[in-house]
Every structure is written in structure tokens, then in C-alpha cells.
Amino acid sequence: MNAETDTTLLARARAALAPLPLPGGGTLGASDRLAGLSSSAGLVTAAIRVTRDEAPAFAGLRAAAETVLAALPGVARAQAVLTGEAPAPAPGRPAILPGVRHVIAVASGKGGVGKSTTAVNLALGLRAQGLAVGLLDADIHGPSAPTLLGLRGQPRLGPGRRLLPMEAFGLKAMSMGVLVDAETAMIWRGPMVMSAITQMLAEVDWGRLDVLVVDMPPGTGDAQLAIAQGARLSGAVIVSTPQDLALIDARRGIAMFRKLDVPILGLIENMAQFLCPTCGSTHAIFGTGGAEAEAARLGVPFLGPVPLTMELRHASDRGQPVTALDPDGPLGQIYQALARSIAAALVPPTPTTKEEIPG
Numbered sequence: 001m002n003a004e005t006d007t008t009l010l011a012r013a014r015a016a017l018a019p020l021p022l023p024g025g026g027t028l029g030a031s032d033r034l035a036g037l038s039s040s041a042g043l044v045t046a047a048i049r050v051t052r053d054e055a056p057a058f059a060g061l062r063a064a065a066e067t068v069l070a071a072l073p074g075v076a077r078a079q080a081v082l083t084g085e086a087p088a089p090a091p092g093r094p095a096i097l098p099g100v101r102h103v104i105a106v107a108s109g110k111g112g113v114g115k116s117t118t119a120v121n122l123a124l125g126l127r128a129q130g131l132a133v134g135l136l137d138a139d140i141h142g143p144s145a146p147t148l149l150g151l152r153g154q155p156r157l158g159p160g161r162r163l164l165p166m167e168a169f170g171l172k173a174m175s176m177g178v179l180v181d182a183e184t185a186m187i188w189r190g191p192m193v194m195s196a197i198t199q200m201l202a203e204v205d206w207g208r209l210d211v212l213v214v215d216m217p218p219g220t221g222d223a224q225l226a227i228a229q230g231a232r233l234s235g236a237v238i239v240s241t242p243q244d245l246a247l248i249d250a251r252r253g254i255a256m257f258r259k260l261d262v263p264i265l266g267l268i269e270n271m272a273q274f275l276c277p278t279c280g281s282t283h284a285i286f287g288t289g290g291a292e293a294e295a296a297r298l299g300v301p302f303l304g305p306v307p308l309t310m311e312l313r314h315a316s317d318r319g320q321p322v323t324a325l326d327p328d329g330p331l332g333q334i335y336q337a338l339a340r341s342i343a344a345a346l347v348p349p350t351p352t353t354k355e356e357i358p359g
């Protein structure tokens with residue numbers, strides 16, 4: 001679609017959304033709730049601004065927005081997300097990441113659900129939109145970025161003896177795995193983990209970034225608190241697999257960020273269905289719709305499913321992430337769409353691309 005038709009489509013989308021009624025009275029068009037509208041390759045994404053407490057009441061409006069957008073000619077898929085207000089910075093707390101516009105946590109309630117794979121590919125999806133992106137692998141007990149991004153060697157020291165991030169696939173990257181050897185990190189607990197993370201946040205010179213994606217340690221303990229409180233998060237993305245147990249853990253993660261006033265940008269369901277490499281058919285081994293239904297119950301946006309595929313695992317293990325290798329392939333497109341929804345949900349918005357009309 002060319003830029004002109006895109007602009008027309010966005011104008012029609014805005015007009016279609018305008019009459020939708022707000023839960024407390026009035027219409028979407030007459031309010032300042034429409035925080036962003038973007039379109040790409042037939043996918044239209046609308047971001048509706050709400051506070052954390054309002055989110056459950058706005059679930060109906062979100063669904064209605066998707067319905068009216070999906071009915072527009074030229075729209076293949078529509079997505080509406082509820083965006084949180086960025087938390088007000090705590091008074092007197094120094095900005096330890098001064099050149100970074102947004103810090104996003106990618107978190108999961110438990111390990112092994114694909115949080116690191118998701119964090120790396122989301123970072124690359126944001127990069128593919130022309131944003132300056134960094135990846136901070138803060139998973140102190142199981143750092144994955146060195147493998148996933150093929151990071152080798154040691155980081156260099158820059159001006160002021162601050163660490164310079166490494167570079168991979170157009171991302172700036174730093175990992176606990178290149179700073180601390182695995183055996184040392186294994187024996188760290190509580191306060192040592194907290195101080196190592198706080199130090200890493202303060203001592204890496206990221207320069208100017210639109211978004212820093214933080215691959216969080218799994219769980220909801222001290223390390224997660226140190227990052228959430230130290231890095232002034234703009235929002236958190238929760239990764240879960242479809243099994244009930246992982247969803248229970250995801251709920252715990254959501255509760256933790258809510259307690260800390262960090263907006264939940266949405267839930268990603270990883271390994272949602274199995275894509276059979278031989279017969280090409282899709283198998284919903286753990287059923288379908290569980291994560292989406294759970295997201296609706298919790299009042300958080302459902303960002304979408306990512307299938308379980310051999311290609312994704314092989315690419316990750318080789319240090320050649322799919323979104324860098326084949327950004328327009330089926331998996332690359334999935335991560336790009338997820339990244340677009342996340343960028344649209346950030347408040348204030350990330351710098352506008354040619355396709356985005358600020359609300």
C-alpha cells in the first residue's frame with residue numbers, strides 16, 4: 001500500500017472509531033483517548049489511552065474498536081490495544097538512563113517459556129521500524145543474549161570508563177553473560193544480584209536510544225524489583241505459554257508490575273500452536289484461546305500468539321534470530337506486528353514513522 005492510500009485508510013479508521021461510546025459517557029472521537037493509529041500491510045492498530053484502574057471497564061470499547069476497524073475496506077486485520085499512562089518518575093530519583101526514551105521489560109512468571117527469544121525478536125522488530133534499539137539481558141542466572149545474538153568477546157570501555165554496549169544485527173546489546181562468568185553468577189543471591197543489576201543499569205553507556213528492551217530474569221523476586229524500580233520502566237510485556245501453570249505464573253508477573261505502577265503493554269502467547277515442518281499443518285497441542293481469554297479477564301491487551309516452530313529454535317540456537325535473518329518471512333512478520341503494537345502502546349509515543357499519525 002502506498003503512503004497516500006495509507007493516509008486515507010488512517011483517516012477512515014479515525015472516522016470509524018470516533019462515534020464509539022466511552023464507558024463513562026462521551027465518545028472516543030470527542031476525547032483525547034485515541035493515543036495512536038498506525039497501519040502496515042493491511043494491519044491497522046489503534047491505541048486507546050486508559051489508566052491502570054480503567055482498563056477492565058474499557059475491554060468492551062477495545063473489542064468494538066477492533067470490530068469497526070476490521071469492517072473497513074482495505075483492512076486485513078485490526079488490533080486495538082489499551083495503553084497505560086507512563087508512571088510519574090519518583091521525585092528526586094536520578095535518571096540513570098538519560099538518553100533512553102523508553103525502557104520496556106520483557107518478563108515471564110517462570111523460566112523456559114521463550115522470554116529471551118521473544119525479547120530479542122521484539123527488539124529486532126522495533127529496529128525494523130527504524131527505531132534505535134538496545135537489548136539488555138538482565139537474566140543473571142541464565143543469560144541468553146550471548147547465544148541468541150552471537151555476542152563474542154568482552155565489551156570495551158568508553159569515555160568516563162563506562163561500558164560501551166556491543167553491537168549485533170543493528171541492536172546495541174549488553175548481557176550479564178559477557179560481564180560475569182556463569183559460576184560466579186550462580187552463587188549470587190538477593191543483595192548481590194540487586195547490586196550487580198543496579199550497577200549494570202548505571203554503568204552502560206547506551207547513548208541515544210528510542211527503546212531499551214530488558215530481558216528480565218524469570219520470576220518475581222529481588223532482581224525483578226531492582227530493575228523495575230531502577231530503570232523507570234515505560235511498560236512490561238508478559239510472555240506465557242498456553243499451559244495453565246505458566247498462565248498462573250504470568251498472573252503473578254502482571255500483579256507485580258501493577259503493584260509497581262508499571263503499565264502492562266500486553267501478553268504474548270509463545271509456543272501457541274505447533275507448526276509441523278513436514279506436513280505444514282498446525283496443531284493446537286495446548287488448545288486455543290486460553291491466553292487471549294486470560295488477558296481479557298485480567299484487563300491487559302492480548303498482543304498475539306507466536307507458534308512453536310523448529311525454524312525459530314534452530315535460528316535462536318545458531319545466534320541468527322529469525323527477525324534479523326528474514327524480517328518479512330512468516331515469523332519475522334509476526335514479531336514485527338507485535339513490535340508495532342508495543343510501539344503504539346508507549347506513552348509518550350516513540351518518534352512517528354511515516355505510517356503513524358499521532359493522536
Ligand SMILES: Nc1ncnc2c1ncn2[C@@H]1O[C@H](COP(=O)(O)OP(=O)(O)OP(=O)(O)O)[C@@H](O)[C@H]1O
Nearest residue numbers: 111112113114115116117142307308309312313316
Ligand atoms: N516459539 C518457539 N518455537 C520453538 N522454540 C522456541 C520458541 N520460543 C522459544 N523456543 C526455544 O525454547 C527454549 C527456551 O527459550 P528461551 O531461552 O527464550 O526461554 P526463557 O523463557 O528466556 O528461558 P529462561 O528464563 O530459562 O532463560 C530455547 O531453546 C528456544 O529456542
